[in-house]
Amino acid sequence: MEVYLEKFGYIGIFVGTFLEGETTVLLGGLFSKLGYMNIYKVILFAFLGTFAGDFTFFALGKKFGRNMIDRYEFLSNKVPIADKIIKKHGNFIIFIIRFLVGIRAVILILLGCTNIRISKFLFFSIANSMLWSIVVSIIGYVFGKVVYIFVKDMKHYEWHIISGIILLIIIFIIIYRRIVEKKEKSYAD
Numbered sequence: 001m002e003v004y005l006e007k008f009g010y011i012g013i014f015v016g017t018f019l020e021g022e023t024t025v026l027l028g029g030l031f032s033k034l035g036y037m038n039i040y041k042v043i044l045f046a047f048l049g050t051f052a053g054d055f056t057f058f059a060l061g062k063k064f065g066r067n068m069i070d071r072y073e074f075l076s077n078k079v080p081i082a083d084k085i086i087k088k089h090g091n092f093i094i095f096i097i098r099f100l101v102g103i104r105a106v107i108l109i110l111l112g113c114t115n116i117r118i119s120k121f122l123f124f125s126i127a128n129s130m131l132w133s134i135v136v137s138i139i140g141y142v143f144g145k146v147v148y149i150f151v152k153d154m155k156h157y158e159w160h161i162i163s164g165i166i167l168l169i170i171i172f173i174i175i176y177r178r179i180v181e182k183k184e185k186s187y188a189d
Helices: 001-017 022-033 039-071 079-089 092-099 103-115 116-151 154-188
Strands: none
Touching: 001 022, 001 039, 022 039, 022 116, 039 092, 039 103, 039 116, 039 154, 079 092, 079 103, 092 103, 092 116
16 A cells, blocks of 8 residues: 555645545545655645646636536536625635535636636635645544554554545545535525
8 A cells, every 4th residue: 555655645636636635635634644645745736736726727717718618517507606606705715715615616617707817816726725735634634643543553454444534534525515515505595
């Protein structure tokens, strides 16, 4: 496992955070605590992937605009919710975008369709990407510390513990997404 994490772990964090990333970064923080990864590199690659993903979706919105949204049904279904969120939160949405799950890409594409200056977007995107990367990585790291305290000899149990932690994280994300879906429905009403 150590060899795979050394070889592909940081690339996995970059790719995972480019798309969504919560699970990837939480696991990166956990693996850092267990000694398989370096927490500073996890934060760095999470930041780079997050920023690259956000800027890519924003740039797609700038370049292709509404034509892209209208072309793909999975994007157009989320437009009414994203529009309401953008109107309600204004420029602050650029900062909090990283903390929205499931509709982040659509909102970023819509933001690209607006008249928001690229320099303003870059400033807020760098700030939110850094904050998000640090917070989520540290949560994973602290969670790993709790596991480490309860189990002294990790080598004998690591696959069971890691499997259990992954399951708990997935359950947490499912619950979190259901909460977000309820909020989306309240915005839709």
